[in-house]
Amino acid sequence: MTTALSILNRVFGYPAFRGRQAEIVAHVAGGGDALVLMPTGGGKSLCYQIPALLRVGTGVVVSPLIALMHDQVMALREVGVRAAYLNSALSATEANAVEREFIQGQLDMLYVAPERLVTARFMALLARAQVALFAIDEAHCVSQWGHDFRPEYIGLSVLHEQFPDVPRIALTATADAATRAEIISRLQLEDAQQFVSSFDRPNIRYQIVEKNDPRKQLLAFIQDEHPRDAGIVYCLSRRKVEETAEWLEKHGIRALAYHAGMDVDTRRQHQDTFLRDEGVVMVATIAFGMGIDKPDVRFVAHLDLPKSIEGYYQETGRAGRDGAPANAWMAYGLNDVVQQRRMIESGEAHAEFKRVAQTKLDALLTMCEAVRCRRVHLLTYFGEEAEPCGNCDVCLSPPATWDGTVAAQKALSTVYRTGGRFGSGHLIDVLLGRSTEKVQQWGHQSLSVFGVGQGVDETTWKGVLRQLMAHGYLSVDHDAFGALVLTEASRSVLKGETQVWMRKSSSIKPVKRGSSRPIAAPVDAADDALFEKLRVWRQAAAREHNVPAYVIFHDSTLAQVAQRRPATLAELGEISGIGVRKLEAYGAGMLAVINAVV
Structure with a gap:
């Protein structure tokens, strides 16, 4: 590895490899195929960049986003690597020039989108050029069960079929066992050596708070812990993105909006500002983020629940790529659970896909309602054993629990007595004995469950309903505008055969750390x-x-x-x-x- 080490030091300026980088570089440089799972910020890029520089020819990198290609090519050129990309941002003249350089062996690295790679024109270019290796970045995009499926990735099996002697390395930061198996199958990597690093990001502190005026909660979080820091705030809808960015701006936070409904020029301008300037907060849908290589993002916040642990892990992993302290903060409430379940059930996907989506959501809900370490839940999901981290909100401020069996029975009975046709707001009104117009309209003031929950406040009842949904005792009827309905599992609770323990609702704020410095360095x-x-x-x-x-x-x-x-x-x-x-x-x-x- 002397040559590889010299490249690492001379070109990239690093004294030594980290983790399994040296093994991966040696394997791929020697002509072997590899599947690499390494957390964001773990140094995946070096695992194909250095072998490409060691081998004869050009390393061809399949990358899903123009922004990612642009950033990586800029960074490589800064260290003296002959890199280029082929994508729609280039004029015909510029693209032709890059193609000539590629054929003539004047490039060390060439980045290309998957849909361009599988075209007849590009396959002809590959046949005329000398290719050192193929690197398939963001390889989880090939999985239909993953959180970011891209159909164009499926065609990449052609690389093995057309160029069997060229080594391939597929890389991702996010893949559970099922996604990993699909990557191997679709990319024909059955004989590839697998390098699976720990999914742990110890520099990230995971915090999940109960929603209670979430915009104000977000503002307090930013002001208390991350003033003047760069961060990303994820929202589910485009409208919420724009309103949140505008609201943060009014309260002194430099915030920009980003979503797929904006015009291309505005999106590009906002992304460039976020990447180039210090202390900008990007409020965005999940259309923003993949391939964002900004190392000093100090926090990622969610104002809406993601769809899965994979999505959550991928999005929160954009914080703290430089290894310095960072925060993953999320506000989570009952409506999030209802909304996500309704979206799954009302979708047009086939039954098996819906079942998998529900299972993935259930895993995320379990982590949200956790009474033990968040990180343990996260890593267990990816098949990794872990000890409590001592750094997440649950470890720092363990939640109190209570025997919620009786409360659960009251809530489930109210769902049953009202016919499974109403949402949480109406159910809580009945539990608390509120004679609202709607309650009177349906005659629910005469039900036996009317007022049975008066000994418990509204916040607690919201928590009870949310946790009953998270634990699978309640579901959502998408045909009845999000009404809560009983599941088969609820029978054992109603009969007193199952005890239900719950987290106590709390407005206690997480332990403040103060603003995270960009690096845990100068103190003098x-x-x-x-x-x-x-x-x-x-x-x-x-x-x-x-x-x-x-x-x-x-x-x-x-x-x-x-x-x-x-x-x-x-x-x-x-x-x-x-x-x-x-x-x-x-x-x-x-x-x-x-x-x-x-």
């Missing part, structure tokens, strides 16, 4: 002052080179410089993240900043 005042000067210098350099600031240097690299204060180019070259090309391009400028502060 002088070092901190130099760190900030270096960030200002980096921003100016980024604008001059027309790239995001993190493409120049990560915060972790600037923090090391601030602490160690190198006096020469040789000493600067010993800092992790500063390769030969970057030392030549930026070394003198960094030393000037250091000398000016010293």
Whole structure:
């Protein structure tokens, strides 16, 4: 691995491989196929970039998004790698120039979208060029059971059929056992060596709070823990995205909106601003995020429940890619459960797909209602054993539990007595004995269950109904506008055969940490002052080179410089993240900043 290590150090500026990177690089560079599961921020890109540089020919990378291709190509060119992409952003003249470079062997790396790769034109190009390897990024997109299925990925089996001697490496940060099996089958990777790293992201703190005016809760979270930090806020609808971004702006948070309904130019402008500027909060639907390589996102927040643990893990994994402390925060309530269940049941998918979707949602709900470590639930889902982390909200502030069997029986009886035709609001009115117009209209004030829940407040009843849904005792009738109905499992509760333990509803706020610094480094005042000067210098350099600031240097690299204060180019070259090309391009400028502060 001497050659691989020298490339890692000379080109990318890192002193050593992490985790299983060295094994993967050696295997693929030697011509072997590989399936790599590695968490976001774990260094997946190096696992195919270095083998491509070691092998003869061009590494062809299949990537699903233009933004991802653009960012990776910019970053590679900054370190001296001959990289290019072929996508719809190029003019015909530009695309022809890239194709010529590819055929003539003038490229180290070429990024291409899956739908372009399988065209007759591109297959003909592949036949004329020398290909070092094929890298299939975001490989979970091939799975119909996954959270981000893309039909165009299915055609990638052609790579093995047409080029059996070219090694292939499929990479993803998110795949349960079923998704993994489908990746292997569809991409014909049965003989590939599997490299499965831990799914744990120990730098991320997972927090899930009960919804109670969620926008205000979000604002308090950002103001308390992440003022001036970059973050992503996910919402389910386009309208909610726009309203939330506007509301945050009015309250002093620099926020932008992003969803598929916006015009292309506005979306691109907002994404570029988020990537290039410091401290921007992007409020978005899940249309935003895949391939976003910004390392200093300090938090990801959800104002609506995702569809699965895979989706949650993928989205929260966009925080803290640099390894520094980050937050995954979510506000979660009864309506989220009703909405997601209704969306599944009212969809046009076939029965088996709906069953799988319900199972995946159930797993996420179990984690939301957890009375033990969130991280243990998350990792168990991916087949990994773990000990309580001591860093999630449940570990830091363990929730109280109570025997909710009687309350559950009262709630389930109310659903039964009212005919399974009403939503949570009406059911709670009946439980609390409220003679509303609707209650009187249906004559429910005369039912035996009217007022049986008066000893419990409304917030607690919302929690009871939510947990009964999460545990499978209640379901949603999508034909009755989201009415709650009994499931077969509810019989044992009503008969007193099953005891139901519940989390106590609580408005206790998670333990504050204060704003996470971009890197858990400078604490000395002088070092901190130099760190900030270096960030200002980096921003100016980024604008001059027309790239995001993190493409120049990560915060972790600037923090090391601030602490160690190198006096020469040789000493600067010993800092992790500063390769030969970057030392030549930026070394003198960094030393000037250091000398000016010293």
